[in-house]
Amino acid sequence: MISNPAQLRPIALANWLFFVAAMVIVMVAVGGITRLTESGLSITEWKPITGAIPPLSEAAWQAEFDLYKATGEYKNVTGPAGMDLAAFKFIYFWEWFHRLWGRLIGLAFALPLAWFWVRKAIPQGYKLRLVALLALGGLQGVFGWFMVKSGLNETMTDVSHFMLSLHFLTAMLTLGALVWVALDLRQFARGNKRMAHWTATASWVGAVLFLQLLLAAWLAGLNAGLASDSWPLMQGRFIPEYDSSRGLLYAMAHDPYLIHWMHRWWAWVAVAALIVMARRVRTIERKASVAIHSAFGTQIVLGIATVMTGVSLWIAVSHQVVGALLVAAFVWAAHLLGRRV
Known part of the structure; x- marks a missing residue:
């Protein structure tokens, strides 16, 4: 069904996409901190739902630390440097927050998308583009896990720089696509429906x-x-x-x-x-x-x-x-x- 022109909200859609783009830029900052503090391998498992909750007891923290101790990074770099549980908690925080922010970006995109869709506020020709953006964001998360996984063995002391580049470039592609579609929607609101x-x-x-x-x-x-x-x-x-x-x-x-x-x-x-x-x-x-x-x-x-x-x-x-x-x-x-x- 074609939406009633009175129901369309191109400016609201554009502002929403710009907001999500700003969240992606914040993600770049958090990702940079995670990388520069060598925090990326501190969480050795991918739990999309339960992973949003950090360890809540000393026993749980010790269990996470023990998993990290099995990595090559700990055995060859941070362990010999004297990393203790307190230092582990610091790097764990940045990787956890990096993943949490990714989840928040997903929610900030998926929930408004569903709302705009139900309200028939999305102009013709944009639904597929918005779904593609959602899929691109999900793919970014998958690439992030494969990046982490590339460094989780006894021989590696870091993640693969090829996987890191895939993860980073997908983020830049997502950012660019968000801005592009938002600009198209602003033109639509001004009466120029040509993309x-x-x-x-x-x-x-x-x-x-x-x-x-x-x-x-x-x-x-x-x-x-x-x-x-x-x-x-x-x-x-x-x-x-x-x-x-x-x-x-x-x-x-x-x-x-x-x-x-x-x-x-x-x-x-x-x-x-x-x-x-x-x-x-x-x-x-x-x-x-x-x-x-x-x-x-x-x-x-x-x-x-x-x-x-x-x-x-x-x-x-x-x-x-x-x-x-x-x-x-x-x-x-x-x-x-x-x-x-």
Whole structure:
């Protein structure tokens, strides 16, 4: 049944999606803290429902700690460093909160979606898109568990940086999709029922940005931010020494020094691409151009500060959050270009 136009609530739907997008950005911050505090392997089981409740007794805490002691991270890193139950509770909190926030995002999306659906407030052509967003969020949770599982054995001291990149990039895709659909709904409310198109400019700039985000995820997964505390040189050289014994391609995906270097300098390619996009949207909506410039300018400063402070927790987390804001600004600009097609 086609909804009565009087029942449609495109602005309410758009504001809801922007709110969920803001929750995803907070999730990026919490995920960054979880990663930087080495908290990700503290919960060794995936319990979608009962896992929302943390241990409530000392016996329950000890049982969780014992499960963690079976991991390679504890046996080879945190155990020899003298981790006790109090320290375990700290890292457990961040992984628990990370998962809890994911559950809250799911509820913040699923419950309003059901309400809007029952009220016939969703415009024609948007139901499938909203269900796809819900499925994408669920997939993000599945990828998160597989990421954790990749580090739960006696030989690994960390999660797979490939699985971490899949988890992170899915989050960025979800964020971008939320913003895109919300912008379409705002246009719908203004009387423009034609959805924006993905343009050639969005494709090539998006590809450049995607590679930078991929390198960022690999860098985080390999703790490669610690490969250098100087800028612009690394180890006193422009190109640092790296392990090339298994070939250049292997090193480009596994060596922390080379990945750090690629992330550091591909950033300038991304900046150039974003400047081109910003110039093209400036005549359409200047605020979007300002948002892009502000985001990548802040991101560069925070990136350099992260390196030179030896990966200070809050600077590094801020770097990740501004990266998410940059993705949102890119999607805004891409949407503006897509309205003219």
